[in-house]
Amino acid sequence: MRSCSRSIIEKPELVVETGTFSGISTLWIAEGLKANGRGKVITCEFDPVVYANAKTRIENSGVAEWIELRNQSSLEMNVEGTIDLFFSDSDLPIREQEVRRFLPQISPYGLILMHDASSHLKLVREAALKLEAEGLISVVLLPTPRGLVVAQKKQGRK
Numbered sequence: 001m002r003s004c005s006r007s008i009i010e011k012p013e014l015v016v017e018t019g020t021f022s023g024i025s026t027l028w029i030a031e032g033l034k035a036n037g038r039g040k041v042i043t044c045e046f047d048p049v050v051y052a053n054a055k056t057r058i059e060n061s062g063v064a065e066w067i068e069l070r071n072q073s074s075l076e077m078n079v080e081g082t083i084d085l086f087f088s089d090s091d092l093p094i095r096e097q098e099v100r101r102f103l104p105q106i107s108p109y110g111l112i113l114m115h116d117a118s119s120h121l122k123l124v125r126e127a128a129l130k131l132e133a134e135g136l137i138s139v140v141l142l143p144t145p146r147g148l149v150v151a152q153k154k155q156g157r158k
């Protein structure tokens with residue numbers, strides 16, 4: 001039996017991040033998992049050079065055991081299990097595709113984060129509102145400097 005919504009939001013078992021880049025956000029997530037004493041973050045970066053740099057940073061970080069770094073595209077990567085926190089942070093035009101692709105595996109009690117969702121950047125914000133209009137997710141738009149969508153999957157929520 002999976003734990004209640006508060007618990008999986010505060011203490012996710014499985015975090016998936018798309019777009020590792022330098023690994024900075026991955027390291028922050030891993031610090032949180034370490035503080036919780038549980039969970040794993042799977043992060044993917046499709047550029048081999050960027051991946052290699054992130055790999056070195058992660059290996060030297062002290063939180064590597066909480067991280068699974070993959071040199072793969074988010075649109076090809078497969079993960080096992082239920083995703084409690086999904087952080088979409090790769091290329092702006094594919095964020096919608098990523099959410100659609102992983103949605104069946106995302107817990108209705110977990111969180112979906114889509115970065116770069118400001119009204120200025122438009123693309124991600126519009127993608128999130130489109131997914132909401134289709135009844136797939138419920139969206140909150142946070143006015144962070146680049147904009148952040150915080151969403152939850154609708155299907156399966158009671």
Ligand SMILES: C[S@@+](CC[C@H](N)C(=O)[O-])C[C@H]1O[C@@H](n2cnc3c(N)ncnc32)[C@H](O)[C@@H]1O
Binds near residue numbers: 019023046072090091
């Ligand atoms: C905005 S950066 C990620 C920033 C990072 N999450 C952070 O906050 O530190 C986007 C990264 O996504 C990578 N990327 C773009 N498309 C991708 C895809 N389909 N799969 C995996 N990585 C991708 C790019 O190479 C780039 O390094």
